[in-house]
Each structure stands twice: as structure tokens, then as C-alpha cells.
Amino acid sequence: MSNPRKSVLITGCSAGGIGAALAQVFQEKGYDVFATARTPSKISRELSTASNVTILTLDVVSSKSITAAVESVRNVTGGKLDILINNSGMPFRAPGLDAPIEEGKKLFDLNFWAPLEMLQAFAPLLIEAKGCVVNNSSCSAVLPMGLCSIYGASKAALTLASETWRLELEPLGVRTITISTCATKSNAQTNGFKAKIPESSPYYPIREFIEKPSDMQAKAITAREYATKVVREIEAGTAGIIWVGTSSMMTRLVASMPGSILDNVVESIIPVQKEMAKAIKEKKL
Template sequence: MANSKSCLITGCSEGGAGSALAEAFAKKGYHVFATARSPSKVSKSLHEASNVTVLALDVASSESIASAAQEVREKTGGKLDILINNAGLGLNAPGLDTPMSEARKLFDINFFGVLEMIQVFSPLLVEAKGYIVNTSSIGGYLPLPFLSVYQASKAAIIQASEDWRLELEPLGVKVLTLLTGGVATHFVDNQPTPPLPQNSYYLGVKDIIEAQPDNIRFAVSPEAYANDVLRHVEKGTTGKLWIGGGTSFLRPLLWLSPQSLIV
């Protein structure tokens, strides 16, 4: 690795924001650890890049996290400059009808996986006086029906990430929280939509629940998003960052509008 800075990114399957982040940081000269539950889903270009190491990493598995941390430790000499917690799972279902197994699985990935990544990699980050980037969503502020469990996980990350920023600052580690708007990936297309039970109160709006929202008009490309994240990391931005499509008008709307207008 010579003297290049290191960056680990979770959720780097091809076509997603994580893949674009890995490409952007690699082009900037970082040694990137591009991780995914299935390394075969990581793009060929990342597999072939000389300054990219593709690793298997399931953020819902303690064993997988520990194994990845050991590989990074050995390759970097015990340091990690940047950790980007990008991996996430969506869920489209009314709260009353969400299977508890699915709700717990989502929080294991979207919240507890982030916390465990930070805990396990903290010695490497503290040693490097490093930087943590936690990916949340504008959905953590914006209530929308049939997305309650997902939105709750993102709201939890916003609050916890800000708390971690205060806790880690004395240790020399910066924390940035991304309040992400529209990014033109397949995340929404791929999010689970559990079937409604036959006794659901929402059978009359089943088609609405199962329809995937069209946010392409407000979405930025994954490459534009990744380069914007890179720019803010390079300049040392911390705290909450509104980023991605739609945030330029939604942020002031949320600040200035009565709650009754939002819902």
C-alpha cells in the first residue's frame, strides 16, 4: 500500500452508491477496501484496480466484520483512514403488517451493523486519526406511509451518528452523517415488499404500497453523488450533510413548513 491513505466502504455491489464511492476514492489515490456480502457482485473494474482490495463483508455478521477488520489491519499496519458505512436495506410495508423478523433484519443491517463496524474498526481509526462517514437518508426527517421501519432506522442513524461525532472527537476521529436524497441506483427497485396478510387493513391500497416511487426526476447520478462525498471528506466536513437529489429544496421546506403541510 506504500503510504497511500486507506478507505473501507461497505455495500459496494455494482451499480450502487457504494460502487461509485469506491471508484471515486480509488481514482483519488486511496487504497480502497471495496466490500460486499457477495464479492462477485463488485464490478470488474474494482476487482482489477491495483489500489482496490475486494473483501467479503456482511455487516449483519459479527464474524464477518471481525474477519474483514483483521485483513485490513494486516494490509495497512493497523490503521484505517476512512470508514464509509454505506450498506443498507430498504423495506416497503405498513408498520402493522411488517414481519418482525424483517424489521429486526433491517435494523441489524442499517443500525446495529453500523455501530458494530465502528466499534470493531475503532482502534484502526483512532490510530489513523481517521474519518467515519455514516449514510443516512432525508427519510429520517420526512415521514412517509409504508416506510416506517426503514425511516426509523435512518432517523436512528442520524441521532446516533451525531452522538458518536461528539464522543469520537476527543479521540481525533471525525464523523460525517450523510442525509442522502435521490441517487439514481436500483436501491428502491430492490427493496423488499412483504406480501400483505389477508386480514390487512391496507388491502384496498395494495397497489399503491407495492408501486415503487419514481424519484428519478430528483435523483443525481451515483458518480456525481460519490464525487460530492469525496469533496466533503477531503475538506474535512463533519456533522450533518444534506446531499443528493432534491435536498436543496427539501431542506428549507422541512425547516420552514408546519408539520401539517409535510404530512
């Protein structure tokens, strides 16, 4: 017999992240929550001890792990899944000239190919439930942020694909939401990839600027605020792209501005050109 309560599976639920906050909000609303992580011990005790939360080991870049997760959900829900949230992902900070290609490919595996494989694997359960898939993308998909070309490209691929899947899944009764995530406080930045700049790089003079932790989250909204907004949109029946995070509406507006204005805005956030100009000037002196 299937469970009458709605169910949600969320990837990347390690404590301190967006996935954990989403799981917490859904748990409080009485959903059957499947909170997943590659390392389940990183999921908070508050979630792991909740009666309506099932903790699953899930490595989203492993086909075998995804298949096992599908079977676990099927056994609990009777073959349905109301909401799938593809939240797992990782930042990647490096100039294009110094980005390790193999590491970049791994990023695409995690940020793009994994959500697609998750969707394919859980599609029968989502179709049966007439459910909803939510893909966590980023505003970096439309902003040419310095040092973020690989990350932004992976999220741009996800955004375009997710919106295409929305059109493909609609006739099957499955709703699709694409989140253009703006600055939100989480542990993602500390877990992201940061390239070490070699001495041979033209960016070596500004290596400290490149390698230092980003302070973009300093004034960001909390993961809890983010999760509350996202859950509200899901329950409201929203489909398509939604913008969530600090200054999300302003970011959306900036993304549509002419090139020179857009360039000035992104340079004010991550001033690569300014740092390079300073380094060149100091070298001449």
C-alpha cells in the same frame, strides 16, 4: 511498514449502487480502497481489477465477518484506516400495520446495529490514523413518508447515534460525517423489502399502489454525482450532517416546516391518503 497512501473501506459495493460509485471515485483519486460486499462477485470488474482496490467479503451483520475484515485491513495498512464508510443498508416499504416485526428487526440490524459494530471494530485503526467515519443515513430520518415508517425509524436511529458518536469520537481525533441521503439513482430500491399486503389488511384495496416499484429515482442524481459530492466533503474536512441527493436543500427546508405543510409535501410524494380516499369512494359506489 505502513502504506503511505490514504486508505478507505466502504461497505455495500455491489455494482450499480452508491458504494460502488464511492469506491470508483476514491480509486481514481489514488486511495487504497477496500471495496466490500457480502457477495464479492457482485462487485464490478472495473473495481476488482484496479491495482489500488482490495476486494473483501464482508457481511456487516456477521461479527465473524467484521473481525476478519479488520484483520485483512490491518495486515495491508499496518494498523491504520483513514476512512470508514458505513454504506450498507436496505429500504423497507410497508404500512406499519402490515410490517412483519421480525423483518423489521432485521432491518434495524442492517441499518443501525451494523454501523455501530463496524465502528467499534475499526475504531483502533481509525484512532491510530486520526481518521474519519462516514455513516450513510437518509432524509427519511426526518420525513414521515408514507409506507416508510420502519425504514425511516432505522435511519433516524442512525442519524441521532452518528451525531452523538461525532461528539464522543472528536476527543480521540476521529471525525464523523452523517449523510442525509436524498433521492439518488442506485439499485437499492430494487433490492429493498416490500411487504405483500394480505386480504385482511385495511390497505388491501391499494395493494397494487403499495407493492409497485417506487418512481422516486426517476429524476434523481446519479450515484457518480452523489459520490463526487461526498468525497469532496470528506477531503474538505467536513464534520456533522451533510445533505446529498436530488433537491437536498429543499428537502432540508421542508423537514423544518410546520406539521401541516410537511404532511402535504410527503403526501405529494407518496400519496397514501389520496389512494385510500379513492379506494373508499369506489367501494361506496
